[in-house]
Amino acid sequence: MKAVRFNQFGGPEVLGIVDLPDPHPGPGQVRIAVRAAGVNPSDWKKRKGLMDRELPQMLGHEAAGVVDELGEGVADVAVGDRVFGFSGEGAAQAELAVLDHYAPIPASLDFPGAAALPAAIETATRALDQLGVGSGSTLLINGASGSVGSAAVQLAVVRGTRVIGTASPANHEYLRSLGAEPVAYGSGLVGRVRVLAPDGVDEALDVAGSGVLPELIELTGGTEHVVTVADFAGAQRYGVTFSRGDAGRAVHVLAEIGELIEAGRFSLPVAQTFPLAEIAEAHRVSEDGHVRGKLVLLVG
Incomplete structure (x- = not known):
């Protein structure tokens, strides 16, 4: 072959x-x-x-x-x-x-x-599971418009979660179409998120690895509410969980995603x-x- x-x-x-x-x-x-x-x-x-x-x-x-x-x-x-x-x-x-x-x-x-599908939906589901994301909570996703980020947005929305997602302005309408509330990334992120969620957010997922873990910790109130899939060095520095597959993969999502796709609730x-x-x-x-x-x- x-x-x-x-x-x-x-x-x-x-x-x-x-x-x-x-x-x-x-x-x-x-x-x-x-x-x-x-x-x-x-x-x-x-x-x-x-x-x-x-x-x-x-x-x-x-x-x-x-x-x-x-x-x-x-x-x-x-x-x-x-x-x-x-x-x-x-x-x-x-x-x-x-x-x-x-x-x-x-x-x-x-x-x-x-x-x-497989890598994006498994990575997103594993991180959401580790954060305990569920109905009624507010989740911030840093880097929400890429494949893993957009998968995480949709899978969190299915769980009944309010999602705020960072992306460049060109991708804000796309995030809205997935069910997220978009904010621009970069300097001043904490202030922009607090306009939408004055008391901060319940959990934060870093998909972009753009050096914003301190801001995510501030917005969630603690390192235990933050997971990154992209910033290994930052996770070690700030005491945040770095999600990786060798700690247990969320392969259950392979069998679950078809129903969501056929119902029009998920697309990648x-x-x-x-x-x-x-x-x-x-x-x-x-x-x-x-x-x-x-x-x-x-x-x-």
């Missing part, structure tokens, strides 16, 4: 498409013929050597496609079914991928739309698609950081 791999750390030019042996599923896993795979900021961070240090590396944590091989004990899907989910090996940007966690693709979604736009061969360009666009919605590779 053809797959994305890099043999040294560096810029997008180190990425290559190589021929590798076909993978096979273990117990409880399925293999899919990949039709689309999501691109995430963690991909270019790995490529630059900012995360895992082993070489060579493959890429891709999420994919959608058609089941073509079942692992031992799998009885909830059949060969030929459309599914989306997670590659535990981080090797989903390939013609074939083994999925550890998966769910049927909602009927109204195509493969790119399904591939856009695909911002741009790229053929697998244009993986380097996908990294350049992702690293630029000005994407509303998800970047997706088209495979097969």
Whole structure:
């Protein structure tokens, strides 16, 4: 099979498409013929050597496609079914991928739309669960217009939460369409939020990693009410929870999201698609950081 791999750390030019042996599923896993795979900021961070240090590396944590091989004990899907989910090996940007966690693709979604979901909805749900976000509370999301942020907005609204979201003015109408009250990010954030919530907010989620943890702590009244998914150094400095998947992933959302999508209560736009061969360009666009919605590779 053809797959994305890099043999040294560096810029997008180190990425290559190589021929590798076909993978096979273990117990409880399925293999899919990949039709689309999501691109995430963690991909270019790995490529630059900012995360895992082993070489060579493959890429891709999420994919959608058609089941073509079942692992031992799998009885909830059949060969030929459309599914989306997670590659535990981080090797989903390939013609074939083994999925550890998966769910049927909602009927109204195509493969790119399904591939856009897993990382964003899992990250958002995990953070909301850690914060205990629920009905009647007010949540501030810093960086609310990206894929994880917009997922968190919608999933919090479903829980009955009031959401205030930071974004550039160009994205304020988009946030309103998702059910959030927008505010501009940058200097003076605390004052702008207090105009909407004079007594502060109950919880805050930092998706942008833009150095605002002190302001979020001030607005919530304590570090225990703040979670970041993007600022590891800041979390250590200020005593805030940094949410990461190795502490327990919210994979339950894979099976739950379809009902919300079919009811018109959740959507995650695909911002741009790229053929697998244009993986380097996908990294350049992702690293630029000005994407509303998800970047997706088209495979097969």
